[in-house]
Amino acid sequence: MSAVAVLIDHDRGVPSGGALEALTAARSLASDLNTDLVAVILGDGDLFDAHGADLVAACADYGAAVVHCGRHSFLADYGPDAWGTALAMFVEAAGPVAVVAAGTDRGAEAIAQLAARTDLPLVANCVNVSPASSLADAPSGPAGGDAWHITRIQWGGSLLEDVTLTSTLPLLTIAQHSIEAEPCEGGPVPAAVADFEPDLGPEVQQTLVRDRVTLAEGVTLSTAPVVVSGGRGVGSADGFAPLEELADLLGGRVGCSRAVTNNGWRSHADQVGQTGTRIAPEIYIACGISGAIQHWVGAMGSKNILAINIDPEANMVTKAGYAVIADLHEVVPAICDEIRRRRDRPS
Amino acid sequence: MRILVCVKRVPAVGSRINVTDDGQQVDTAHLGFTTSPHEECAVEEAAQIVEQLDGDEHAVVVLTLGPEASTEQLRYAASVGGNEFALVMAEGGLDWDPQRTAVAITSAVRELEAAGGQFDLILFGNESADGGNFQVGIRVAHALGRPIVNGIKGIDPHERGFTARRETDAGYEVYELEAPCALGVKEGINLPRYPTMKGRLASRKAQIQVLDCTADVDAGGQSRVRLHRPPERASTTVQLGDSAAAAPAVVDLLDELGVL
Numbered sequence: 177m178s179a180v181a182v183l184i185d186h187d188r189g190v191p192s193g194g195a196l197e198a199l200t201a202a203r204s205l206a207s208d209l210n211t212d213l214v215a216v217i218l219g220d221g222d223l224f225d226a227h228g229a230d231l232v233a234a235c236a237d238y239g240a241a242v243v244h245c246g247r248h249s250f251l252a253d254y255g256p257d258a259w260g261t262a263l264a265m266f267v268e269a270a271g272p273v274a275v276v277a278a279g280t281d282r283g284a285e286a287i288a289q290l291a292a293r294t295d296l297p298l299v300a301n302c303v304n305v306s307p308a309s310s311l312a313d314a315p316s317g318p319a320g321g322d323a324w325h326i327t328r329i330q331w332g333g334s335l336l337e338d339v340t341l342t343s344t345l346p347l348l349t350i351a352q353h354s355i356e357a358e359p360c361e362g363g364p365v366p367a368a369v370a371d372f373e374p375d376l377g378p379e380v381q382q383t384l385v386r387d388r389v390t391l392a393e394g395v396t397l398s399t400a401p402v403v404v405s406g407g408r409g410v411g412s413a414d415g416f417a418p419l420e421e422l423a424d425l426l427g428g429r430v431g432c433s434r435a436v437t438n439n440g441w442r443s444h445a446d447q448v449g450q451t452g453t454r455i456a457p458e459i460y461i462a463c464g465i466s467g468a469i470q471h472w473v474g475a476m477g478s479k480n481i482l483a484i485n486i487d488p489e490a491n492m493v494t495k496a497g498y499a500v501i502a503d504l505h506e507v508v509p510a511i512c513d514e515i516r517r518r519r520d521r522p523s
Numbered sequence: 524m525r526i527l528v529c530v531k532r533v534p535a536v537g538s539r540i541n542v543t544d545d546g547q548q549v550d551t552a553h554l555g556f557t558t559s560p561h562e563e564c565a566v567e568e569a570a571q572i573v574e575q576l577d578g579d580e581h582a583v584v585v586l587t588l589g590p591e592a593s594t595e596q597l598r599y600a601a602s603v604g605g606n607e608f609a610l611v612m613a614e615g616g617l618d619w620d621p622q623r624t625a626v627a628i629t630s631a632v633r634e635l636e637a638a639g640g641q642f643d644l645i646l647f648g649n650e651s652a653d654g655g656n657f658q659v660g661i662r663v664a665h666a667l668g669r670p671i672v673n674g675i676k677g678i679d680p681h682e683r684g685f686t687a688r689r690e691t692d693a694g695y696e697v698y699e700l701e702a703p704c705a706l707g708v709k710e711g712i713n714l715p716r717y718p719t720m721k722g723r724l725a726s727r728k729a730q731i732q733v734l735d736c737t738a739d740v741d742a743g744g745q746s747r748v749r750l751h752r753p754p755e756r757a758s759t760t761v762q763l764g765d766s767a768a769a770a771p772a773v774v775d776l777l778d779e780l781g782v783l
C-alpha cells in the first residue's frame with residue numbers, strides 16, 4: 177500500500193483538534209511522497225455504530241483515501257496498550273511508509289507505544305518534515321537510503337531542533353497548533369472503509385480507562401475563544417475575582433502563570449505554558465504576567481494578545497499586539513464596567 | 524515498597540534560550556542546572572507515597588543518566604526525600620537521542636533490581652524539559668514488560684497496585700495498574716517541598732552508586748543537526764492606554780474581534 181497513515185486520536189468518537197492538524201500535515205507529506213493518505217481509527221462496534229460515519233466523513237474532508245477501522249471490544253475506550261498494540265498490528269498488515277499522530281496526550285502516547293513495540297525511532301513534535309526525495313530512495317534503515325530532514329520543537333517550543341531521521345518506517349507526531357487544520361480544497365475525497373480486527377490479549381486491559389470524572393462543562397481552557405490570565409502581578413487568590421468576572425462576561429476561561437500555581441493561588445489545571453496547557457483563543461488577555469519563554473510558548477498560538485502590565489518593557493508587552501500599561505487591579509474592573517454599560521444600553 | 528524515579532539534568536534557562544555557535548547545545552555559560560518540573564513532582568510524589576507507609580524497608584531510588592555533573596540533581600533529590608541514588612555515566616548523555624537513552628536506562632534498571640529487588644513503581648516525567656521526546660519512559664516500561672500510563676496528575680497506592688488519574692480538558696480519567704508498573708507524571712500532581720536543613724545534610728552524605736552500562740548502546744535513528752531559535756514574531760505593540768481610561772478602547776477591540 178505504501179501510504180502515509182495518520183492515527184486519529186479521539187475521545188469516545190470525537191476526534192481531537194490535533195488529529196485534524198496531523199491529517200493536514202500528513203496530507204502534504206503524502207503529496208511530497210506522491211502517495212495516498214490513509215487514516216486509522218480505533219474503537220468497538222458500538223463506537224463505530226454511533227460515530228463511524230462522522231469520523232469517516234471527517235477523514236474524507238481531509239483527504240484520506242482509505243479509513244482503516246480497527247474494531248475490538250477492548251477498544252471501546254482509550255488505553256495506551258490497546259491502542260499501541262492495535263497500531264502495531266495495522267502497521268504489520270498494511271505496511272505504510274510513515275505513521276503520523278497528533279502531539280496530544282493520546283496521540284503522542286499511542287505512537288510512543290508503537291515505537292516501543294517496533295523499536296523504531298519516533299520524532300516528537302515536528303513542525304516541518306522533508307522526506308527523502310522520493311519513494312524510490314525512501315529510507316531503508318541505518319545501512320543505507322536517504323535520511324528525512326525534520327524540524328521539531330524543543331523546550332516546549334522555545335527552541336527548534338533540526339534532525340535527520342534514518343528509519344525503515346518514520347514515526348512522527350505533529351506539534352499542536354504548529355499548523356492550521358485545513359480540509360481539502362476541492363471538497364471531500366471518496367474514502368473507502370477497510371475494517372481490521374486486531375488480536376488483543378487481556379494484558380492490554382490493565383491500562384484501559386476505568387472511569388472518568390467530569391469537573392467542567394462547556395468551554396475549556398484549550399478551546400475557549402477568550403482566555404483571561406493572571407500572573408504574579410495579581411497578588412493573591414482573591415485578586416482573581418475581577419479576572420473571573422471578565423472571563424464570564426466574554427464566555428471565556430481564566431488561566432494563569434506558573435508563579436500563580438506555585439503560590440497555590442490557583443489549580444495547576446489553569447496553568448498556561450510549557451508544563452501547562454497550550455491555548456489558541458481568538459484573544460489572550462495576559463494580566464500581570466511577565467511573559468517568560470516557558471509561558472509564552474503556551475500562549476503564542478493565540479490569534480491576538482492583549483497585555484495588561486505596569487512594566488512597558490515586559491516580554492509579554494513587547495511581544496503582544498495590544499497593551500495597556502497600567503495596574504491590572506484598576507484596568508480589569510474598568511473593562512468589566514464598560515462591557516456591562518454597553519450591554520445595558522445597546523446602540 | 525521500592526519506587527524508582529528517573530530524572531534528567533537540564534539547563535535552568537531564563538526568559539530567552541541561547542544556543543552555542545556550533546548549534547549543538549544550549550549555551551550554558553551563565554546558567555545553572557535543574558530538572559524538569561514534572562520530574563521534581565515525580566520525586567515529591569514518590570517521597571509522599573513512601574512516607575505514608577509503616578516500617579522502614581521502603582525506599583525512593585533516584586536515577587539519572589548523564590555526565591558526572593548530574594550528581595548535582597541526585598543530591599538535590601536527596602534533600603527532598605530521595606533515599607538511594609544511581610548515576611548512569613554517559614558523557615554527552617544530556618543530548619542523547621531517546622532510543623539510546625531508553626536502552627541504557629533499561630539496563631541500569633535491570634542492574635539495580637538484580638541487586639536490590641524489584642521496583643513496585645517506576646516514575647518518569649511526562650516529558651523531559653529540554654528534548655520533550657514523550658517516549659523514554661514508555662520505551663523503558665515496555666522493555667521491562669510493565670504497563671505505563673503517561674500524563675498522570677494523581678496517584679493512590681493500594682494493596683495490589685496504584686490508582687492513577689490523568690487530567691483531561693473536562694476533568695480526569697482513572698486508571699488501575701497492578702504493581703510492578705510505571706507512570707509518567709505531570710506538574711500539578713503536588714507542590715514539591717523545599718529542601719530543609721535536615722534534607723541539606725542528607726544530600727551531602729548521600730551515597731551515589733555509579734553504573735557503567737552505556738558502553739555498547741547504539742545511537743538511535745534520530746540525530747541532531749542543529750538547534751536554533753524560532754523566528755521572533757515581529758510585532759509592533761499597539762498601546763491602548765496607560766490607565767483605567769483605556770477600558771473603552773479595549774472593549775472596542777473585543778467588539779472588533781467578535782468576542783464581545
Ligand SMILES: Cc1cc2nc3c(=O)[nH]c(=O)nc-3n(C[C@H](O)[C@H](O)[C@H](O)COP(=O)(O)OP(=O)(O)OC[C@H]3O[C@@H](n4cnc5c(N)ncnc54)[C@H](O)[C@@H]3O)c2cc1C
Nearest residue numbers: 407408409433434435449450451452464466470471486504
Ligand atoms: C522547565 C520550565 C517549565 C516552565 N513552565 C511554565 C509554564 O508552563 N507556565 C508558566 O507560566 N511558567 C512556566 N515556567 C516558569 C517561568 O519561567 C516563569 O517563572 C513564570 O512564567 C513567571 O510567572 P509570572 O509572569 O506570573 O511572574 P513574574 O515573572 O514575576 O511577572 C510578574 C509580572 O507582573 C507585572 N505586575 C506586577 N504588579 C502588577 C500590577 N499591579 N498590574 C499589572 N502588572 C503587574 C510585573 O511587571 C511583571 O511583568 C517554567 C519554567 C521552567 C524552568
Ligand SMILES: Nc1ncnc2c1ncn2[C@@H]1O[C@H](COP(=O)(O)O)[C@@H](O)[C@H]1O
Nearest residue numbers: 529530588647648650651656657658659
Ligand atoms: N537522561 C535521562 N536520565 C534519566 N531519566 C531520563 C533521561 N531522559 C529522559 N528521562 C526520563 O524520561 C522522561 C521522558 O523523557 P523524554 O522522552 O525525553 O521526553 C523524563 O521526564 C525522565 O523521567
